[in-house]
Amino acid sequence: MGMTMTQKILADHAGLDKVSPGQLIKAKLDMVLGNDITTPVAVKEFRKIGVNKVFDVNKIAIVPDHFTPNKDIKSAEQVKFIREFAREMGIVNFFEVGQMGVEHALLPEKGLVVPGDVVIGADSHTCTYGALGAFSTGIGSTDMAAGMATGEAWFKVPEAMKFVLKGKPGKWVSGKDIILHIIGMIGVDGALYRSMEFTGDGVAHLSMDDRFAMANMAIEAGAKNGIFEVDEKTIEYVKEHSTRQYKVYKADEDAEYVATYEIDLSQVKPTVAFPHLPSNTRTIDNVGNIKIDQVVIGSCTNGRIEDLRVAAEVLKGRKVHKDVRCIIIPATQKIWKQAMNEGLFDIFIDAGAAVSTPTCGPCLGGHMGILAKGERAVATTNRNFVGRMGHPESEIYLASPAVAAASAVLGRIGSPDEL
Amino acid sequence: MNFNLKSYMQRVEYVEVKERGKMKAQGKAIKYGDNVDTDVIIPARYLNTSDPNELAKHCMEDIDTEFVSKVQKGDIMVAGKNFGCGSSREHAPIAIKASGISCVIAETFARIFYRNAINIGLPIIECPEAAKDISDGDIVSIDFDTGKIVNVTKNKEYTGVPFPEFMQEIIASDGLIGYIKKQIGNKEA
Numbered sequence: 001m002g003m004t005m006t007q008k009i010l011a012d013h014a015g016l017d018k019v020s021p022g023q024l025i026k027a028k029l030d031m032v033l034g035n036d037i038t039t040p041v042a043v044k045e046f047r048k049i050g051v052n053k054v055f056d057v058n059k060i061a062i063v064p065d066h067f068t069p070n071k072d073i074k075s076a077e078q079v080k081f082i083r084e085f086a087r088e089m090g091i092v093n094f095f096e097v098g099q100m101g102v103e104h105a106l107l108p109e110k111g112l113v114v115p116g117d118v119v120i121g122a123d124s125h126t127c128t129y130g131a132l133g134a135f136s137t138g139i140g141s142t143d144m145a146a147g148m149a150t151g152e153a154w155f156k157v158p159e160a161m162k163f164v165l166k167g168k169p170g171k172w173v174s175g176k177d178i179i180l181h182i183i184g185m186i187g188v189d190g191a192l193y194r195s196m197e198f199t200g201d202g203v204a205h206l207s208m209d210d211r212f213a214m215a216n217m218a219i220e221a222g223a224k225n226g227i228f229e230v231d232e233k234t235i236e237y238v239k240e241h242s243t244r245q246y247k248v249y250k251a252d253e254d255a256e257y258v259a260t261y262e263i264d265l266s267q268v269k270p271t272v273a274f275p276h277l278p279s280n281t282r283t284i285d286n287v288g289n290i291k292i293d294q295v296v297i298g299s300c301t302n303g304r305i306e307d308l309r310v311a312a313e314v315l316k317g318r319k320v321h322k323d324v325r326c327i328i329i330p331a332t333q334k335i336w337k338q339a340m341n342e343g344l345f346d347i348f349i350d351a352g353a354a355v356s357t358p359t360c361g362p363c364l365g366g367h368m369g370i371l372a373k374g375e376r377a378v379a380t381t382n383r384n385f386v387g388r389m390g391h392p393e394s395e396i397y398l399a400s401p402a403v404a405a406a407s408a409v410l411g412r413i414g415s416p417d418e419l
Numbered sequence: 420m421n422f423n424l425k426s427y428m429q430r431v432e433y434v435e436v437k438e439r440g441k442m443k444a445q446g447k448a449i450k451y452g453d454n455v456d457t458d459v460i461i462p463a464r465y466l467n468t469s470d471p472n473e474l475a476k477h478c479m480e481d482i483d484t485e486f487v488s489k490v491q492k493g494d495i496m497v498a499g500k501n502f503g504c505g506s507s508r509e510h511a512p513i514a515i516k517a518s519g520i521s522c523v524i525a526e527t528f529a530r531i532f533y534r535n536a537i538n539i540g541l542p543i544i545e546c547p548e549a550a551k552d553i554s555d556g557d558i559v560s561i562d563f564d565t566g567k568i569v570n571v572t573k574n575k576e577y578t579g580v581p582f583p584e585f586m587q588e589i590i591a592s593d594g595l596i597g598y599i600k601k602q603i604g605n606k607e608a
Binding site: 024037038040041044049050051074122141143145156189192222277364365366386387388392 | 454456458459462463464466467468469480481482500501504505506507508509510513527529530531534535538539583585594595596599600602603
């Protein structure tokens, strides 16, 4: 029996010719990531191990992005604590406010992840880098500490689910709609402990930003990782961003999948996840009349340049509804500058939207757009759990940048076609 | 079946030690449904600290405002499918542990939470039968040597899914950090 992409990458990093689902292995790590919430706990655990240096100063990335720019004194203390650790250890990839971005938009952009890598991150959305044909997965702070000390992590080799994407998505249908469609289909634990492998001729019609958004939300189906087959677009992206050596892994013809789904992208409609689970999806024609108070366009899922371009296309010459606050958060400094130079900020500001510096901010109810009791938001983020963006009685509707921007104008959840 | 949870449990101070070293927990069940996510276990607004006692003050508050006042040392949290889904925050098992919960029984656990719980020493047992059958308020006792779960109130017994051998090693090493320390020690020796 052959191996899947994920299994091959793991086998190579474990120094084995072959691995099988369920096998427990120890794999070498190409990158260990943490943020301002998870790294403080990791540093405390790291100190307990009793080593005085990290395994490789170039293979650790620390990105204070959740509560930054520091939202309060306690957050400032946490960042100070990890900044001092990074300095002491000589960690090269510590990204300060002014150079930083939302971690999962930042690492690929900085060329820190390439195809074939094994990456762990103390942030559940670390699975984003599967878009590059890397194995990457979220872990906790203690695993991060162990990874920083040893350069290794243990994994249970996952079973795989195959998603064969066919055809071309329609206008206003993005990677976000496709992944929401899939999560709606299989449920929030539909891929629990498994890898989601995306393949098929439809992949060619998806931009890298679409793929990042899809791999990013694999965790919302419970998956260990999501991974795309590497093609010319991937290689072009990697060459543009990184000088590192990469390795392309392809699944064997006879690789085993516990389930295979064929998805005709031309049939996928703009999709919205209703409160309080990402699997609670409805297509845009079935949303009804839901009035909203806030729109957030940003995050590690949808804060990239294409997302902002689509939002601008929808908002151009229009006004944000008088009852709505529209907050736009470019995910990195580079994306921010690009959006500024392309004139997107003129469009946003003329429409009456606010543009923020990069931060995870409102996505996790941290700052920069918290919801009051009873308020509703349409967000391009990844989770709509109870209380995620603020008050436990507020509501989050997950959608694409196109639907979010259109909803900002309409004052209710709706499609750009309604404008 | 060998659960090998002894050393794991030694770190849980409130677990009763009975009959010469037998590790057991007994407490009242506090029951929740499916897909209890880490955002409700500990909302992100409290993540500007990692102090376990501070985190415990807000444990579960977005789905159960009573939890913090009603939980007693040794109580057992029981839930449905996909417990601990969402964010990778280790603060979630830390908050549950610091609140006094002695064990979480669920139909299934989300994978990052599962890893984190083992790594920090929050006992968890996957047992669909127990998770479905136990009602809120039932008195439940757990024998960590055998993996047997007894519902004292309903006079019923269930058996959990055992940990794989490799994970038992981590547990026997007092968590992942202890395991790594041992490995590093072995290399140097």
